[in-house]
Amino acid sequence: xxxxxxxxxxxxxxxxxxxxxxxxxxxxxxxxxxxxxxxxxxxxxxxxxxxxxxxxxxxxxxxxxxxxxxxxxxxxxxxxxxxxxxxxxxxxxxxxxxxxxxxxxxxxxxxxxxxxxxxxxxxxxxxxxxxxxxxxxxxxxxxxxxxxxxxxxxxxxxxxxxxxxxxxxxxxxxxxxxxxxxxxxxxxxxxxxxxxxxxxxxxxxxxxxxxxxxxxxxxxxxxxxxxxxxxxxxxxxxxxxxxxxxxxxxxxxxxxxxxxxxxxxxxxxxxxxxxxxxxxxxxxxxxxxxxxxxxxxxxxxxxxxxxxxxxxxxxxxxxxxxxxxxxxxxxxxxxxxxxxxxxxxxxxxxxxxxxxxxxxxxxxxxx
Numbered sequence: 001x002x003x004x005x006x007x008x009x010x011x012x013x014x015x016x017x018x019x020x021x022x023x024x025x026x027x028x029x030x031x032x033x034x035x036x037x038x039x040x041x042x043x044x045x046x047x048x049x050x051x052x053x054x055x056x057x058x059x060x061x062x063x064x065x066x067x068x069x070x071x072x073x074x075x076x077x078x079x080x081x082x083x084x085x086x087x088x089x090x091x092x093x094x095x096x097x098x099x100x101x102x103x104x105x106x107x108x109x110x111x112x113x114x115x116x117x118x119x120x121x122x123x124x125x126x127x128x129x130x131x132x133x134x135x136x137x138x139x140x141x142x143x144x145x146x147x148x149x150x151x152x153x154x155x156x157x158x159x160x161x162x163x164x165x166x167x168x169x170x171x172x173x174x175x176x177x178x179x180x181x182x183x184x185x186x187x188x189x190x191x192x193x194x195x196x197x198x199x200x201x202x203x204x205x206x207x208x209x210x211x212x213x214x215x216x217x218x219x220x221x222x223x224x225x226x227x228x229x230x231x232x233x234x235x236x237x238x239x240x241x242x243x244x245x246x247x248x249x250x251x252x253x254x255x256x257x258x259x260x261x262x263x264x265x266x267x268x269x270x271x272x273x274x275x276x277x278x279x280x281x282x283x284x285x286x287x288x289x290x291x292x293x294x295x296x297x298x299x300x301x302x303x304x305x306x307x308x309x310x311x312x313x314x315x316x317x318x319x320x321x322x323x324x325x326x327x328x329x330x331x332x333x334x335x336x337x338x339x340x341x342x343x344x345x346x347x348x349x350x351x352x353x354x355x356x357x358x359x360x361x362x363x364x365x366x367x
Contacts, residue, residue, distance in 0.1 A: 038072055116238055
């Protein structure tokens, strides 16, 4: 999708939604209409389309008892304001990422990602089977919220750079858009970290107010046109080995739901996690080929000294979380580290071993 066409479509969606933006949720004959505010331009490929898919599943699975209407960033709440909007009851639910809420508590970010941390399946496993959901509930109860993970980008890219990165020295003073704990990692490596919503990155790159930016990966990044402002595309995205998306509900509204509707939302969120995470696997490769073949994007691997420095910075951050003065943050970090250690040990014999085996010089058909 070309950036101009995508932004035109997004703008049309904003106008269409504006007429109903101030109306209260409809309630008739036991049926409800909830507003889902999001951190994304309407229908942004990836997180935006995932939010729409989730809303549709909740509506269909509840047979219309709970209709969810999606609002893009800025239509009812700004991209970075959806947390407060739902916490305060201005909207019933939001779709965003835990990464954005470091300012509320650093412990929240671990439910979304951690530099050099859990991969997408591991993150979901921690939440479903490793005690993560109970900790998530305990943290979000502080803010009158109830959340579920509902998607994951998988391993992201390091990002778009206007100039080559040849060594760690090139990060010194680099004006780099990157959020959360990943942003803190790059700050410790010398970058001047900038916080911007996804919809504002292109303009900042184009205007030269930032030198580099990371968002997600080829599919979503191409839709926002980053390749028009920066040509060097670096991997791996060690700042986000995965990035979970979340569906978060006002706690009072959640408590007022029937057991049936609560189960609908929980099941729909888990279904969306599988749907969304696997869609990135399908959409990213052709998007990357288009970026390279049609737009002349130069794909580069990050230098080894950059990755080592990033790993050391990530280790420092986690060490601080493990000794945080907030007992709940410390509790979350301790649980995360324990689960990560087991996951890393397991991967050596399973996923990592298989990935390495697939690179060996054997004969296998190609398309």
